[in-house]
Amino acid sequence: MADYRLHYFPESGNSYKLALMLTLCGQEFDPVWTDFAGGVTRTAEWRRTVNVMGEIPVLIDHGEALTQTAPILLRLADRFGRFQGLDDAERFEVLRWLFWDNHKLTGTMASYRFMRAFMPSPDPQVIAFLQKRIDDYLGILERHLEARDFVAGAGPTVADISMVGYLMFPKHEAGYDLAASHPAVAAWLGRVAALPGWKAPYDLLPGQRMRCYAG
Numbered sequence: 001m002a003d004y005r006l007h008y009f010p011e012s013g014n015s016y017k018l019a020l021m022l023t024l025c026g027q028e029f030d031p032v033w034t035d036f037a038g039g040v041t042r043t044a045e046w047r048r049t050v051n052v053m054g055e056i057p058v059l060i061d062h063g064e065a066l067t068q069t070a071p072i073l074l075r076l077a078d079r080f081g082r083f084q085g086l087d088d089a090e091r092f093e094v095l096r097w098l099f100w101d102n103h104k105l106t107g108t109m110a111s112y113r114f115m116r117a118f119m120p121s122p123d124p125q126v127i128a129f130l131q132k133r134i135d136d137y138l139g140i141l142e143r144h145l146e147a148r149d150f151v152a153g154a155g156p157t158v159a160d161i162s163m164v165g166y167l168m169f170p171k172h173e174a175g176y177d178l179a180a181s182h183p184a185v186a187a188w189l190g191r192v193a194a195l196p197g198w199k200a201p202y203d204l205l206p207g208q209r210m211r212c213y214a215g
């Protein structure tokens with residue numbers, strides 16, 4: 001058995017963050033496909049035995065069940081001495097952008113993309129509300145990246161690994177053609193994709209996929 005087991009589902013950008021971090025650090029993991037669409041994470045049994053927060057991903061780290069990608073990324077960065085930020089100032093930036101990502105970019109993009117691509121008839125008013133928020137967040141990210149290569153430091157950090165989580169899936173799912181609309185964001189995604197060992201989400205997260213309704 002590998003040192004790491006990842007409870008995931010393929011469409012989960014949060015799962016991709018951990019799969020990508022482990023892969024970039026040269027670590028193998030056992031992928032444990034989880035029936036998210038079937039509602040397993042909403043069952044009392046799963047919340048009692050796997051994750052009290054009722055969320056995916058869950059990383060089993062040498063037998064210990066961990067949840068919440070941000071602290072997990074920070075723990076792995078510490079362990080492998082990779083993607084931490086070079087000094088206190090960079091590490092402050094890493095935390096600052098990790099919080100922003102969880103609260104704003106990922107927090108909104110995950111719901112928006114899920115509704116838009118994987119629900120048969122999403123509420124158009126909810127979609128419009130979420131899209132307006134994402135447009136604002138992507139604009140903030142675009143301006144931030146116009147003058148720099150990576151989000152929090154001179155080189156890549158776990159802030160980048162977290163923030164690419166939902167932006168590297170096929171573009172028809174979220175419906176953003178970032179190369180056309182946000183060229184600095186697209187260039188940054190290219191820099192992350194050029195890191196040695198990088199793999200695309202569906203290459204790292206195999207198994208049965210949900211029906212996609214977005215064209």
Ligand SMILES: N[C@@H](CCC(=O)N[C@@H](CS)C(=O)NCC(=O)O)C(=O)O
Nearest residue numbers: 012013014054055056057068069070
């Ligand atoms: N902040 C959490 C977010 C995890 C999360 O929201 N996961 C989604 C799937 S990708 C989920 O399980 N959602 C269930 C729900 O919101 O009820 C993290 O970073 O791990």
